[in-house]
Amino acid sequence: MNQAYELRQGRISFSKLLSSGNLVVNNILFLALFVLIGYFALASSHFLSVSNFTVLLTNYAAIGVVAAAMTLLMIAGHVDLSVGSNIAFSGMMTALAVINFGAPPSVAIVIGILSGAFIGGIIGVACGILKLSPIIVTLGMLSLLRGATLLVNPTEVYGLGDTFFYIGNGAFLGIPVLLWIVALAFLASALFISTTVWGRYIYAVGINPQAAFLAGLPVGRLLLSLHVITGAAAGLAGVLLAARLDGVSPGALGMQMELQALTIILLGGVAFAGGRGRILSVMAAWVFLAVLDNGLTLLNVPPFVQLVASGMALVFAASIDAIGTYVAPKLAQRRQVAEQIEQRRLREAKTPEA
Template sequence: MTGTRAPLPAQTSTAAADATTPSARRPSPLHRVLEAVGVTNVSLLIALALVILVIGSQNADFFRGSNLIVIGTAVAISGLLAVVQTVVIIAGGLDISVGSVAGLASVASAMIFTATGSTAVLGLAGAVLIGLLCGLVNGAIIVYGRVNPVIATLATLAAFKGIAQLISNGRAQGYTGSDPIFIFLARGSILGIPTLIWVLLLVAGLLHVMLKYTDIGRKIYALGGNDAAARLAGININRYILAIFALAGMVAGIAGVLITARTGSGQPISGSEGLELEAITAAALGGTALKGGKGSIISTLLAVLLLGVLINGMTLLGVNPFWQNVAKGTLLVVAVVIQQLRSGERRVGIPQ
């Protein structure tokens, strides 16, 4: 008790000192850089540098341009889910059905593509629309059924996966590998950067702008930080929750399209299973507070990159792929433990 309380007066007194004599203590340049970039981002960059150094010193292939592209394309799909998961978590929710939605959208895009006589645009639009609908279902269960988001999306994780298996009989669907649009998505590039990475950067950029610069974003932070306050301030929080889960579904739909493009056919499960774990891990590692109200797209992107480099490195170094799952799980726990320790929560009972 005294241990946690003691630092408080010290903090307030320095704050007061800052207030009265602003010019007395000028922060050092290093301090200012740290302030501007953020402690989380600096830690992530340091971790990234360390991991790159270790892997690079063991295997020089790591630094080859082709490998960097491999990392980029590998993280594009999980990165999409991670950035939208960040928005959901900031709003105080969690969506663990994103992987299943991506799988369903992947199957749907290929099936629509085939059914409409190889019209890629309809396949893409249909997949995104189905993702949106899945998200709306999640939102409606949560808001109107009063179901905790984890339970609601755990249920739909199973249900959406089941639907994807039902409509596909559990098999890969269609063949999109010869369609120019799908080929462009999977292997094309603009300015030497693969299309997949452009899609991720575009979505991440839009979400970043929304969170940082629009009133919608500010209200999302408010909603996640204190939903009672947000509601009493006049924000229609039900509508926001619905919209946020719909957004998550939509982005998962885009991820589903990318899965189809990369594999050349609609994959009910194999391309998407476990993506929710990667998405949540990246968001948590990026410092998004699982209680809501705090987080940033840029930090999540850095965490996505860190995860991608780690997994790529383990593959390069010949680590058994089963260990990679252990590593991902461990990383999620470590990320959350760090978060909780920093928040100074008392170690009593089941955490919120």
């Protein structure tokens, strides 16, 4: 009986060990963020100030809006690599509506968002309805949209007015307007995917689109809608960046933002193949990259070193994706086996000997 008790104790310890390992796997990004904040806090006396955190999050607000929407698309198994160019195109449409056509700010903002949504709709038809490869289609759109933006207006446009300046640099209730917008974007994505039927469809399509189609789910309409939402988010990001900078540079606005969005989403634990992901983790990844960029700037790290750090973050994101794909399920399976063995031994211990 004592031996059985010791074995049970050993098995329970092993089960706890597995649970701890799974906890670390699921929260490795939060641990890394905590370490990163601690390091920069020690390295720079200005890092932990409220004003600095406000600036670093505000600077990353536009890409946060894109990441919040594109996360839903990637969980469904698709990706949009043209969002950076879409940001430039939509921002330019917004600026031209104000400068060249004298449109009111509200109308110009709607034009910018609808421009992005229209591009997303084109991609959605090609990828969601016609079943073309999202990577190939969106890579083509990346170059097409950047060229179209330069064709529409090859020079900088600036001086968008007080309304746009307030959106990009003003505050509401003491909090920057941009932070309100990005917080609402993450909140909307989280509520949509966790509380709606279509949110459950997103996971089902990401896990197995063929099975989802055979089960009668509206796979094509869902993917089309998600591409439109991602495009609209890119359009809104173009508006926000134009407001933040009080102008648009067609060759520079949104440059490499598709890679930033992809890094944030993968770093947040969303599987590139789809079917897995949490909005909270993506939000933590957004903060992680903002902290990394801001901390390196405060330490006067050269820009090319910051590029290296961004590349390492993408590799780290791929590592987290691999861990989530292979290690976490194995830990869960081993924990389940350990619990089954423990339950069997408990039953055997309770059975009286003949």
